[in-house]
Amino acid sequence: TVSEVELDQLQIGDAIVVFPHEVCPVDGTVVEGHGVMDESYLTGEPYMMSKTPGSQVLSGAINGETALTIHADKLPIDSRYAKIMQVMRESEQHRPRIRRLGDQLGAIYTPVAVSLALIAWAASGEAVRFLAVLVVATPCPLLIAIPVAVIGSISLSARLGIIIKNPAVLETIDTCRTVIFDKTGTLTYGRPHLTEDLLAHGFDANTVLKLVASLERYSKHPLAGAVVAAARERRIVLDDANSLSERPGEGLRGEVDDREVRVISRKQLAADYPDDTSALPPLAGGLECVIVVDGRYAATYRFRDEPRQEGASFIQHLRPKHAFARVMLVSGDRESEVRYLANQVGIEEVYFNQSPEQKLALVREETTKADTIFLGDGINDAPALTAATVGVAFGQNSDVTSEAADAVIMDSSLKKVDELLHVSRRMRSIALQSAVGGMALSLIGMFIAAAGYLPPVAGAIAQEIIDVVAVLNALRVAIAPKQLSDF
DSSP states (O other): OOOOOOGGGOOTTOEEEEOTTOBOOSOEEEEEOOEEEEOHHHHOOOSOEEEOTTOEEOTTOEEOSSOEEEEEOSOGGGSHHHHHHHHHHHHHTTOOOOOOHHHHHHHHHHHHHHHHHHHHHHHHOOHHHHHHHHHHTOOHIIIIIHHHHHHHHHHHHHHTTEEESOTTHHHHGGGOOEEEEESTTTTEEEEEEEEEEEEOTTOOHHHHHHHHHHHHTTOOOTTHHHHHHHHHHTTOOOOOEEEEEEETTTEEEEEETTEEEEEEOHHHHHHHOGGGGGGSOOOOSSEEEEEEETTEEEEEEEEEEEEOTTHHHHHHHHHHHHOOSEEEEEOSSOHHHHHHHHHHHTOOEEEOSOOHHHHHHHHHHHHHHSOEEEEEOSGGGHHHHHHSSEEEEESSSOHHHHHHOSEEETTOOHHHHHHHHHHHHHHHHHHHHHHHHHHHHHHHHHHHHHTTSSOHHHHHHHHHHHHHHHHHHHGGGGSOOSOOOOO
């Protein structure tokens, strides 16, 4: 019988049924069922992982379309998901402190205003001049104009699909000089893409793809969608398949247009068709499947995590347009996959096979050298997001990631990241105009008051006029310009 229990009641050795689309609660081993799980948010591996009896599963992984029975190998508090949460909570205790723009300006303005008031009193012997200077010196441009600019930027960002959780990042993100990207789901779409179809002699690419895609559209295999998508891109019309069968370890088999088609692994080809192994291409990075048509080796399909179309142009514009000194790529994925993407988008500093703890340590180290932005979308990115000067979560894939981030890009677009940088730059520019301009006018008024030409009442009126001008200028931030992106 199957019964629901509280998570903390699970014990090592318990058999747990994980239903379709549910999150696996503990680390364990599959004992019954065949399916796939999405572990990308935990490991950085971009592909759905096949799960059969004996396969290891991680807590936090999202189950696919079939129920799986899991043997609990660890207690919930000792599982991978729990450890990532523990690391994130510890990281939150050491978030980098951001000095606000108003604090920086106020540290200069306040001593100057008080000193000028004291000098005016001492030089003239008239206390009214001391009062007049302080009345004009009221720092409303700092106290009101900068917050108005920040609120306007939050409003503008929300309309652009960017949620600002920590307003301080609007003052900081455009001043960061190091940016660190996660790979899967950030610079890639997080889904496999058919990149190569290596054909055996005598076979046509579109003919083989039509046969395979006609078969794969009935399959739930992690690579099936990529094959069907490739056929659609080439505008290939698919046919119906007959006598379809899919068994773990034996691949996919069926008939299309009276031709027998098999989609198997390199290992299965060696077992069933040993004479054809010499025709196989050398091993390479990414994933692959082998196609057999009518008992003959026909093709090898290779798949990669699909890079975002705008990835290369976005990366290349960061240094000249936003003055970033360093651009880094950090991932839990394999070296071949990470370097492939780095070459595609033009990133030279690359770290691969990185655990959440290693990502956290790297981000902390870089943050001590320069203000740093970290962009990620997975649960395994949450600790690093809290440690960076500015953490930006990509998409709405995980509540944990969104909670850890300072800003959330809702629709997973690199253009939105660029818009966030420009919103920050524009906000700082207008806020400084309002604050520094207001302070400059106040300083002029203070000198006039110190000379005895501006009594306290007139000074108060002048200060109110200055405040209104500063606030009206700050309100411009909320008005979207014609263009907020430059790549």
